[in-house]
Amino acid sequence: MTIDSLQLDEKIVAALSGVSTATLTTVLLKHGLRNVWLRGTRPIAEGQPRLVGRAFTLRFVPAREDLATPASWGSPISTRAAIEAMPSGCIAVVGALGVTDAGIFGDILCARMHKRGVAALVTDGVVRDIAGVLNTGLPVWCQGTASPPSVAGLTFVGWQEPIDCGGVAVFPNDVIVVDRDGAVLIPAALLDDVVAASVEQELLENWIMSEVETGAALPGLYPPNEANRARYEAARISSISLGGALGRDPAAGQG
Structure with missing residues (x-):
């Protein structure tokens, strides 16, 4: 069948x-x-x-x-x-x-x-x-x-x-x-849950990559500690309000 x-x-x-x-x-x-x-x-x-x-x-x-x-x-x-x-x-x-x-x-x-x-x-x-x-x-x-x-x-x-x-x-x-x-x-x-979490994960990793490109060290950044998580959330809110996108092109990222 x-x-x-x-x-x-x-x-x-x-x-x-x-x-x-x-x-x-x-x-x-x-x-x-x-x-x-x-x-x-x-x-x-x-x-x-x-x-x-x-x-x-x-x-x-x-x-x-x-x-x-x-x-x-x-x-x-x-x-x-x-x-x-x-x-x-x-x-x-x-x-x-x-x-x-x-x-x-x-x-x-x-x-x-x-x-x-x-x-x-x-x-x-x-x-x-x-x-x-x-x-x-x-x-x-x-x-x-x-x-x-x-x-x-x-x-x-x-x-x-x-x-x-x-x-x-x-x-x-x-x-x-x-x-x-x-x-x-x-x-x-699991599709809906995975899609929502994946889009968020990609945005976070785009932001982390942008931080790495400016010279930031990985400990406390990847994965982000509380302070860096707060910085990411602030950048995300700012990006949304400006109608922009966080970080690099998500299609370029391979995590």
């Missing part, structure tokens, strides 16, 4: 687009979540933007010779069928068991995902047809590339169900944020 996809509020997307994955892991740690960074998810190309979207999950299991065949690509339960169910703006998160010698998707599948408005592909596996994949314009986070097709090492079994990707439990409609550091998961149930 698959789970229906949910849209993500544009205000949430805008807020998280200014928060680094490094900051998010700190905030999630404060909420008691340590295992939120999807291991092996690296940007396949330089310059890929920070992206935010609901997780649309796909699951592979180890290859079984009677099931993992080229003929399975035409099955009703196939990666091709899953792509047609992906909503615009989602991030396709594929649990591939960390297999690095069989490419889960190639250029044609990635081109179709891009055409459907999928924001990105994230997997703990690899892709194939790298030149073609790059030409599709679909941002990809993965472990690299391999020439053999998925059926050389994996069997596709379904979509929009809980998966393991990079050692992290990913449920449909969890929120994924990707940037140069990789992919981080925000549990759907």
